[in-house]
Amino acid sequence: MERMDKVMERKQRLFFICLAVAALSLMVNFYLFDRLMLALATLLPIGSILFARRPSLSWLAHFSLAGFTGLSAVGVLLNIPLISMILACTAALASWDLVLEMQAESPTTELYERLHLKFLGAALGLGLLGIGVVHWIHWRLSFVVMLMLGIIMLVCLNRVMNYLQQNTGSHR
Numbered sequence: 021m022e023r024m025d026k027v028m029e030r031k032q033r034l035f036f037i038c039l040a041v042a043a044l045s046l047m048v049n050f051y052l053f054d055r056l057m058l059a060l061a062t063l064l065p066i067g068s069i070l071f072a073r074r075p076s077l078s079w080l081a082h083f084s085l086a087g088f089t090g091l092s093a094v095g096v097l098l099n100i101p102l103i104s105m106i107l108a109c110t111a112a113l114a115s116w117d118l119v120l121e122m123q124a125e126s127p128t129t130e131l132y133e134r135l136h137l138k139f140l141g142a143a144l145g146l147g148l149l150g151i152g153v154v155h156w157i158h159w160r161l162s163f164v165v166m167l168m169l170g171i172i173m174l175v176c177l178n179r180v181m182n183y184l185q186q187n188t189g190s191h192r
Contacts, residue, residue, distance in 0.1 A: 027133050028122065034137075035118040039069060042111035046091055049104045062091060065112070069119055078123040081116050088112035089170065106151055109170075110144050117177060135187075139180040147173050 043066050050059035065087030072081035089112065092105040117140055150169075 027130060030133065031118055031122055035115050035122070038111045038115040038118065039066065042088055042108045042115060045104045045108035045111065046088070046095065049095060049100050050091075053098065053100050055098065055100075058091060058094060062088075065091070069112075069115060072119050073122070075123055078120065081119045085112055085116040093166075106148065110148060113147075113173070113177075114140060114144060121181075136181075139183075140177070143173065143177050143180060 043062060046062045047059045050056070050062065065084040068080040068087065069084035071077045072079070072084060089109055092109045092112075095105040095108075096102060121136060
């Protein structure tokens, strides 16, 4: 029982770190670029993901991810530095995954946690690498293409989670 508590405590700590990175990345940049209403609007996805930690309200995590993504897209359209908007989206995606993982009936073993975090890190890292390469060679992707890439990334994360559950002997 003590080991399970440590695993959940680590996931919660990582969740709060990712949420803080996402929130601060948006709020500080919106404030610095005199977009105070957008900085305040960031409180909505923050609040919804905090409420999503309750099992009966876990569906709010999806709205939170959509809110962070939408605010990041608005930031890009307002010429706020791309790196901070990408960082906000990536950290929000990690916090979304972690809050849903804490609610799932997944095994709370250290092996499962390591595998989950390894695959989450790999998925986020590959996504960041792809965005970095595209930005470095100055390709201009439309918002629709970026949205499609985001959906593909979510599907890939879902497949990674299914793979992890099958290989650790747990099913939802």
